[in-house]
């Protein structure tokens with residue numbers, strides 16, 4: 001009983017039951033014991049991407065799930081409308097960076113936990129930064145940001161010569177998302193389970209109204225608002241871009257929309273709706289965030305410790321009518337550009353870095369413009385910031401083969417923007433480069449390629 | 451103080467001002483404020499619930515610091531209810547928060563009338579015996595009750611209330627109320643004035659699909675002795691008929707009409723779900739009937755008379771390709787009919803109230819309006835007493851769950867969550883709560899579960915050794931992540947769930963059991 005009493009007074013009283021005792025429904029590598037518990041605290045580092053509704057919950061849940069080394073990245077500042085669910089923030093915090101306040105508040109409550117905040121865009125961090133973490137947990141509301149982090153994490157995955165993913169290079173991700181009473185939680189083990197891009201069809205693009213409807217046959221309040229926002233604004237304020245966070249701009253759009261609605265006899269234009277349409281506001285409530293974050297934190301604990309089997313691989317929650325949860329096992333897209341072995345590009349040893357960048361820009365499957373190139377964490381060429389651009393500019397005229405230390409083949413990462421027109425977004429692509437006529441390249445090596 | 455409208459903006463966009471008002475009027479009592487209870491209240495407090503009362507008799511120990519965010523190092527040794535309450539108050543100063551340092555079990559035994567003051571009682575981490583007692587108390591006082599339990603990687607949520615009527619259920623996918631195959635006179639007339647075969651291509655491609663489908667439905671019915679397309683073949687022919695009216699390939703309105711043609715195939719009149727509510731004995735109202743049932747009685751009269759077999763029109767139409775003029779006029783037409791229907795129902799409500807000796811104006815126009823707009827979606831939930839479920843669950847359902855692979859872990863947890871309570875009643879500890887007696891506890895829990903199954907009449911059913919083993923491993927641990935999940939579930943009650951929700955934290959194949 002002496003042992004039991006000590007446990008009673010231990011802070012990890014409840015978690016210990018799962019971490020110290022053997023079980024039958026556990027992960028394959030589960031080795032229960034105090035060493036496991038201590039390792040989780042000492043060596044496991046978790047990155048939480050996003051410090052909004054999900055991020056706040058995630059930080060709390062992870063801090064109370066046995067992890068002690070957490071970091072959080074978010075570029076936003078706190079707004080009043082966050083306070084109905086982002087429970088780490090108070091009225092006096094409005095205007096401060098979310099990541100910093102969230103980290104501070106959780107550390108105040110849960111002693112022994114260290115949380116490092118990063119107040120910046122996810123693209124601002126070097127790839128090196130992301131490689132340091134054991135697991136990346138996503139609490140985001142944007143498809144673009146998810147797609148970016150997914151590409152970063154999948155970029156670390158290496159394949160052996162038989163195109164089998166190498167487990168030690170796998171960077172697991174746990175992704176949560178919510179919209180009103182609905183949400184999802186998923187586990188992504190790159191190379192083993194489908195990545196975000198494999199199942200991108202789960203996130204159909206937002207329906208935008210055709211411009212001719214806005215201009216000629218508006219029918220709804222939203223049409224009037226989008227007319228004011230997308231057409232009228234530019235007509236009147238030539239050159240000045242619309243800022244959704246500027247209340248005067250918002251007020252202007254609202255008044256213009258109201259005028260147009262009156263002209264066409266269309267009801268329903270309100271200030272609240274104007275904000276909703278223009279900022280594409282996704283309704284949010286505390287309970288869905290709590291459920292989805294909890295599921296994500298639990299999966300993170302299970303992946304890190306093996307203390308139970310994990311979700312395989314996609315959980316949907318729908319609380320609109322009663323309550324529905326469903327688990328779907330999606331399958332990997334074997335031709336996925338992001339988590340697959342990567343596109344194979346064959347080059348002559350004489351091809352310079354500049355030529356390579358041009359080639360990437362024109363490649364029909366890539367179309368990456370403004371490309372920056374890294375190899376094994378080394379910057380070969382960086383478009384920005386100017387200091388780095390200047391430092392790496394001289395590489396442009398050198399053969400890529402030399403820059404890659406004359407290895408016959410290797411993996412390079414290319415970051416830039418992809419897409420056309422309004423659809424441009426940051427992207428990261430992994431490319432397998434092989435040099436022709438160099439020893440070590442055989443026909444069989446090339447067979448599994450592009 | 452933040453402008454409440456801004457602070458609650460993201461949720462107002464879901465449940466509107468009416469929902470928010472209901473939330474702000476509610477008073478909630480929480481029993482036991484471990485992480486499961488605390489996390490529940492956290493979400494409600496953030497949303498702006500009216501008042502909370504936290505009941506817990508324990509003091510904060512070290513172990514609580516590892517699973518409960520509402521207590522911190524400085525709380526050690528202090529009453530848990532007090533610390534949790536203080537943190538919750540900090541989250542939202544508009545909420546009235548108080549605490550009572552008392553063990554819920556004592557309160558249930560000694561002061562049953564205490565519970566009648568609340569809108570909702572949330573009872574967490576109670577064992578079977580206390581649940582049964584509290585359930586009777588709340589049922590008699592007509593107070594809504596939610597039970598919740600987190601136990602290792604398992605848990606459950608169960609609602610208990612005699613009757614819960616929901617007007618604004620906001621279901622996700624619900625057929626628009628367009629009356630395409632049963633137009634009222636004004637819509638008929640409006641449609642007749644439109645020429646589908648107009649030679650003006652601009653007018654042709656801006657005729658909204660409502661008008662196209664009303665016309666097509668009429669044309670079809672004429673050629674098929676008044677019937678609507680019903681077989682797969684007929685439906686295909688109907689779509690072909692629409693297609694044949696197109697004069698150019700880019701006519702989005704016709705494409706929308708083909709896509710929306712299923713709205714023509716839907717049967718006329720009211721759903722079986724609504725019929726069941728109208729036929730409920732409660733719709734024969736008397737002076738003590740609730741407002742909801744008075745309105746149902748009025749609705750029943752409306753459908754039998756003015757409605758001609760249909761419920762009041764909802765009055766809104768989805769966006770569709772159209773000229774602005776036609777769309778706005780159609781919108782007005784639907785709205786006018788809806789308003790007219792509301793007036794009729796309102797008059798009937800007033801008459802009924804008078805007849806049963808109540809103030810004819812005791813139900814506001816706004817409530818009647820919302821009732822009419824949602825008439826097709828009304829929901830009534832009734833719940834068995836928990837004792838009844840425990841003693842005599844629906845056996846065929848239970849047998850089905852026990853043999854269905856999708857349900858096997860969830861139903862296993864259901865049995866084992868009850869078995870651990872029997873275990874603790876017998877041995878004064880939960881299985882696996884202390885190290886050292888694991889093997890003995892496993893075999894004891896197995897015996898307990900087997901006898902429970904046989905008491906329920908499920909002879910021959912077995913639970914896997916793995917799951918029994920797992921349950922002992924949990925040793926009654928209350929994990930933060932599981933508690934936060936369960937707490938989130940309790941908070942969300944638009945249409946309360948029916949049945950018992952079993953959380954399965956192993957592979958997340960959680961299930962709702964109807965027993």
Ligand SMILES: [Zn+2]
Nearest residue numbers: 195198336339
């Ligand atoms: Zn993929």
